[in-house]
Amino acid sequence: MQNEKEERFExxxxxxxxxGKHGGIGPASIACVVEMMENLVFVGNGFNFVEYFMSSMHYSPATAANMVTNFMGTTFLLTLVVGFIADSFLTYFxxxxxxxxxELMGLILLTFQSYNPKLQPESDExxxxxxxxxxFTGLYAMAFGAGGIKAxxxxxxxxxxxRxxxxxxxxxxxxxxxxxxxxCILAVTIVVSIEESKGWFWSFTTSVGILALALFIFMAGLPFYRFKSPTGSSLKRITKVIVSAHETEISLIWMRR
Known part of the structure; x- marks a missing residue:
């Protein structure tokens, strides 16, 4: 691993x-605040989607549970892909x-659907x-967005x-x-409470507001952040390590002979 002297931050x-001007405890603390707000939105909706799929979209319990499982799986598996992309081609910012x-666009789409009765099925359909x-567009936009944030x-x-x-x-x-x-604690108290008392439209609307505020707070720290430039393809670095190890192994075999 490179040490602090070898790493170049911009x-x-x-x-x-x-x-003293870029980076430090203050900018790092912004990440903690933003994570709390984003996780409030993700958990507050994701862990209660089964109820939404059954009550508003009229899916069967088995189908609704499977949809939530796919949603969660997509979110957390995507962190591997996005982590590779961020490390190789983009800054984490x-x-x-x-x-x-x-994720915000996905939430807005779900909010619009929950507001418009024409975009929801009749009770017997x-x-x-x-x-x-x-x-599904709103749902998986939210899943892809949340996965990218977590990565x-x-x-x-x-x-x-x-370092x-x-x-x-x-x-x-x-x-x-x-x-x-x-x-997580705020999600199961605030968001779920709003959903049960005011309905899904206000639950989604609150989530949109919280995530938009989190994005604004994160961007407000831009002058104080420091960034590490992408290091190129991780696959190339992994390949070099494997090739180097293989060449070393061959050399040792020849030396033993």
Missing amino acids: DRKGREAIL TTFIIFCCL TPSTLQATIL SLPTHGGDQLD RNPRLISRFFNWFYFSICCG
Whole structure:
């Protein structure tokens, strides 16, 4: 692993980051706040989608449960793909912005569908092709967005801190995990409460507002962040390591002979 001296961090204009001006505890703390807000939205909706699919979209319990399983699986499997993309081609800041906007658009689409009765099936019918298309487009836009956020936000926060201070890094990820837990607690109290008392439209609307605010807070820290440029394709680096190890093994075999 490269140490702090070998790593080059830049400011938003591509100039070398200045210690004390870019990065530090403050910018890293923004990641914790944003994570709490995003997880509030993700958990508050994702873990209660079964009820929405059954009550509003009239899917069977088995189908609704399977849809939620696919939604969750897509979200967490996508973190592997997005982590590779962010490490190889984009900064973690850019990755977060792209996928946060994607999740926000998915939520807006679900909000619009929950508001318009024409986009919901009648009580004795299953969703039409158009209704199902809107539902799955919004649902998987949200899944892709959440997966991208989970892959980029923790690393972006960690990049704000000095790698030569492992205690500080460890403390940051402790607080980051605490933020995840706080988001879960608020999700099952605030979002679920709004859904049960006001309905799905207001639940989705609240989620849109919270995620939009999280995006605004994250972008407000732009002048204070430091960024590490993409390092190129991870596959190339992995291939080089494998080839190097193979060549070393062959050399050792010949030396033994």
